[in-house]
Amino acid sequence: MTAVAIQGTLDEIGMPLVSTTFVVVDLETTGGGPDGNEITEIGAVKVRGGEVVGEFDTLVRPASSIPPFIAVLTGITDYMVAGAPRIQSALPAFLEFARGSVLVAHNAPFDVGFLKAACEVTGTLWPTFQVLDTARLARRVLSRDEARDCKLSTLARLFHASTTPNHRALADARATVDVLHGLLERLGNVGVHTVEELALWQSKVTVAQRQKRHLSEQLPHAPGVYMFTAPDGETLYVGKSKDMRTRVRTYFTASETRPRMTEMVSIATGVTGIQCATPLEAEVRELRLIAERKPRYNRRSRFPERGSWLKLTVEAFPRLSLVRQVRDDGSAYLGPFGSRRIAEAAMTAIHEAVPIRQCTQRLSASPSSAACILADMGRCGAPCTGAESAAEYAVHVDQVREAFTGDPGPLVRRLLERITALAGQERYEEAAVRRDRLATLVRSLVRSQRMASLASVPQLVAARRREVGGWELHVIRHGRLAGAEVTPPGVDPRPAVEALVATAETVQPAPSPLPAATAEETECVLRWLETPGTRLVRVDGVWTLPWPGAGAYTAVADAREDDQRAARPFADRRPLRPLR
Numbered sequence: 001m002t003a004v005a006i007q008g009t010l011d012e013i014g015m016p017l018v019s020t021t022f023v024v025v026d027l028e029t030t031g032g033g034p035d036g037n038e039i040t041e042i043g044a045v046k047v048r049g050g051e052v053v054g055e056f057d058t059l060v061r062p063a064s065s066i067p068p069f070i071a072v073l074t075g076i077t078d079y080m081v082a083g084a085p086r087i088q089s090a091l092p093a094f095l096e097f098a099r100g101s102v103l104v105a106h107n108a109p110f111d112v113g114f115l116k117a118a119c120e121v122t123g124t125l126w127p128t129f130q131v132l133d134t135a136r137l138a139r140r141v142l143s144r145d146e147a148r149d150c151k152l153s154t155l156a157r158l159f160h161a162s163t164t165p166n167h168r169a170l171a172d173a174r175a176t177v178d179v180l181h182g183l184l185e186r187l188g189n190v191g192v193h194t195v196e197e198l199a200l201w202q203s204k205v206t207v208a209q210r211q212k213r214h215l216s217e218q219l220p221h222a223p224g225v226y227m228f229t230a231p232d233g234e235t236l237y238v239g240k241s242k243d244m245r246t247r248v249r250t251y252f253t254a255s256e257t258r259p260r261m262t263e264m265v266s267i268a269t270g271v272t273g274i275q276c277a278t279p280l281e282a283e284v285r286e287l288r289l290i291a292e293r294k295p296r297y298n299r300r301s302r303f304p305e306r307g308s309w310l311k312l313t314v315e316a317f318p319r320l321s322l323v324r325q326v327r328d329d330g331s332a333y334l335g336p337f338g339s340r341r342i343a344e345a346a347m348t349a350i351h352e353a354v355p356i357r358q359c360t361q362r363l364s365a366s367p368s369s370a371a372c373i374l375a376d377m378g379r380c381g382a383p384c385t386g387a388e389s390a391a392e393y394a395v396h397v398d399q400v401r402e403a404f405t406g407d408p409g410p411l412v413r414r415l416l417e418r419i420t421a422l423a424g425q426e427r428y429e430e431a432a433v434r435r436d437r438l439a440t441l442v443r444s445l446v447r448s449q450r451m452a453s454l455a456s457v458p459q460l461v462a463a464r465r466r467e468v469g470g471w472e473l474h475v476i477r478h479g480r481l482a483g484a485e486v487t488p489p490g491v492d493p494r495p496a497v498e499a500l501v502a503t504a505e506t507v508q509p510a511p512s513p514l515p516a517a518t519a520e521e522t523e524c525v526l527r528w529l530e531t532p533g534t535r536l537v538r539v540d541g542v543w544t545l546p547w548p549g550a551g552a553y554t555a556v557a558d559a560r561e562d563d564q565r566a567a568r569p570f571a572d573r574r575p576l577r578p579l580r
Contacts, residue, residue: 034117038062043169059084108133281484307336328511445550452513477507479515
């Protein structure tokens with residue numbers, strides 16, 4: 001028999017990277033997201049076989065003015081773009097330039113997101129590009145010894161890019177080209193030579209993941225909680241989903257890229273599911289199981305008992321104390337705080353606003369001790385020396401108690417005045433520190449008042465219509481989910497409500513302001529109750545929030561995040577550190 005040589009097809013061989021056309025693109029925009037922001041510059045470099053074969057660069061005139069801080073960051077001003085084309089002209093020209101190529105960008109979700117949004121606005125059809133994100137690629141190729149992160153500036157230095165990134169589109173695209181070539185050179189050393197091999201390498205699934213796909217087959221397509229278990233029965237990880245089987249299946253595919261989850265799957269020998277009536281019940285059960293079993297691969301919600309509280313003590317001259325437990329002792333409490341550091345920041349903010357004493361000794365009704373330095377600084381009325389009577393001191397205490405349970409306005413306004421004064425003196429660092437403390441205090445006040453209001457309600461029954469018909473029903477008692485049920489489409493839900501109320505868990509109230517559940521559980525319930533479409537069926541007692549209350553100052557609490565987003569509008573906030 002004579003052997004006949006058969007030439008392989010291109011589909012069998014694959015498209016070699018050396019002959020693939022890449023278009024590396026970078027955008028400058030008026031903000032950090034496509035919602036409400038526009039493109040101001042498009043820069044792109046077309047490369048093939050390691051050589052530059054073309055460049056595309058154009059400014060784009062947005063419909064609105066470029067914000068001043070963006071102009072400072074990028075150097076692009078309204079004057080520069082006054083004669084530039086609109087996006088309706090620039091976008092088709094770029095798409096024609098990039099047609100038939102593999103689209104490359106550093107932080108590709110940002111650039112591709114803006115381009116797709118521009119296509120939608122202009123009525124342009126978005127071509128089907130294969131997209132390569134050099135930031136994510138670097139995360140898998142590089143080690144932490146080589147690069148502390150995968151920012152473009154870091155990688156440009158690592159690969160000795162001929163162009164330094166400077167927040168201008170073409171310059172950043174040129175730098176990304178050098179980064180791309182450096183990464184592809186590394187991949188060539190591990191046998192990645194075609195576009196198909198590159199796609200497969202990026203979606204690489206470990207053998208352990210593939211071998212354990214069968215573990216998801218026993219789970220139903222229903223909302224619930226799933227638990228990965230070790231050979232000795234230890235619970236490794238607890239999660240929740242609206243569709244348990246579909247969610248667990250993703251742990252055995254390329255969509256799961258978290259290193260700790262890959263490690264967990266390699267250890268796990270079983271997955272147990274607990275079906276729940278509603279997604280809210282699944283969310284609550286997840287929190288309870290994590291707190292109970294403390295799985296080592298869950299990072300959040302494992303130790304709710306470690307929360308801290310600020311306590312306004314009950315004594316002749318009350319003070320603030322940091323405690324672990326809430327007791328029914330007549331004291332006012334604020335919390336819980338996730339860490340002692342956050343609690344101390346809120347306490348410092350209160351001390352800056354109110355001259356309440358900070359010493360820890362117990363004072364009698366007629367003290368006669370020596371004053372500390374805080375009295376000399378005007379931050380304490382020195383009740384320890386008798387300079388301030390119990391009645392005079394009680395004014396400060398009442399302000400703190402009112403802030404905990406009602407209107408924190410006097411404290412907030414006092415702190416804002418000091419922050420404004422510091423900024424006026426150009427002491428911006430000090431102003432920022434005080435702003436952060438104020439934001440921490442307001443957030444904790446809002447959270448505490450919302451939880452306390454629900455915790456005071458003996459029973460609340462609420463319902464929400466399901467997308468497939470019927471109703472989700474929940475019974476909440478003292479802030480704790482006591483029962484959950486669903487009704488089928490076309491059936492009167494009232495008998496189900498009565499049955500659910502009769503069979504729901506009996507819940508005893510906790511000392512105020514503590515709910516009868518963990519803070520996270522009560523917050524989950526509150527989020528569900530506040531979702532549009534939720535209806536209150538029955539409320540035993542009164543469910544109210546103080547007015548004016550801490551909720552009136554949420555804008556103050558958001559000021560820190562708003563300032564940080566404005567200072568770094570284009571920051572890639574994904575955790576893109578090298579995996580190895």
